[in-house]
Amino acid sequence: MTVLSTKKLKHNQRSLLLSAKFSLVEYDAIHIAFVHFNMPKNIENAIFTSQNAVISFFEKNDSPSSIKKCFCVGEKTKALLEDKGQEVVMMTEYATELADYLIENHKEDSFHFFCGNIRSDEIPTRLKSSNICLEEIKAYNTTINPKKFERRFDAILFFSPSGVRSYCEETSNLKNNSSVFVCIGTTTASEAKNYSQNVVISNSTTVESVIAKAVKILT
Secondary structure, eight states: OEEEESSOOOHHHHHHHHTTTOEEEEOOSEEEEEOOOOOOSOEEEEEEOSHHHHHHHHHSSSSOOOEEEEEEESHHHHHHHHHTTOOEEEEESSHHHHHHHHHHHOTTOEEEEEEESSOOSHHHHHHHHTTOEEEEEEEEEEEEOOOOOOSOOSEEEEOSHHHHHHHHHHOSOGGGOOOEEEESSHHHHHHHTTTOSOEEEOSSSSHHHHHHHHHHHHO
């Protein structure tokens, strides 16, 4: 059994597949470039939907401002914020859930949303339609890195909609592809379903959960 990961894995993540006797091919289907931005002076409430935005905020900008309260998507985004000494008021698995929470509980507040150039419309659209003050700040750029594969993989691991589009752009015979597309969440899975009917979703939005799902399906 051979698995393709559309992002390069850490050693401990790679071991989860290799210890299960799978062959692994890995590459970065997308490239992330952190950018400098005009840092707001006062940040009452900050929204982060990715680890990349957190890294850009704290490590790639010269004088990060203090944040009173953070709201985020994903367990690892939450852990990274807490490592930086931030108070995370609410963490959800998906942007839709976070938008629901903010509309229900913080309708009178204003927010700074640190995101990439390619991001889900869910939070800005929903909050603005509810007349919640939101300022978007681009903290990083995502570009796709298409690579052509002629071989078949038993499973392909996807971690973002952009990764799906990148893989599928150069891959031939997608309609006849029997590979299982293992996706990190519903948003990524929705994109994958544009190219394959053989799509499954991990139990949680972590890399390890995607790997565990692939191992379970293939054994």
